[in-house]
Amino acid sequence: MPRPSTNRLRQSLDQIARSLLMCLAVCALLVVGACKGEPRTMQVEIAVEGMVCDSCAEAITHELERLEGVRAADVSYDRGSAVVTYEEGAVEVAALEEAIEGIGYQAEPGAAEPAPEPET
Structure with a gap:
């Protein structure tokens, strides 16, 4: 024991x-x-064809920013493009393209990259 x-x-x-x-x-x-x-946070630049004025850019911005996961959309008639900042996994680039094409424009996305860190 x-x-x-x-x-x-x-x-x-x-x-x-x-x-x-x-x-x-x-x-x-x-x-x-x-x-x-x-x-x-990712960022993609999408070439947009068919815009004829700044109102077109505003309409595209509105459509993109309605999508869940999109943090910001900077659409420019002058540049002919949209720079979209979004959360990876919350929205796909194909959905961004479809949103633009769904209101009558042609969209050609580039490669998505991590978004630059905000300046402090």
């Missing part, structure tokens, strides 16, 4: 082991949560 001090030592070691397992579980949850993180 083990001595009483051995039983206490064993109980203490069991408590320490349970505490360590609990800490590891909490850390694992924190790491998984941190990996998900915030969605990346």
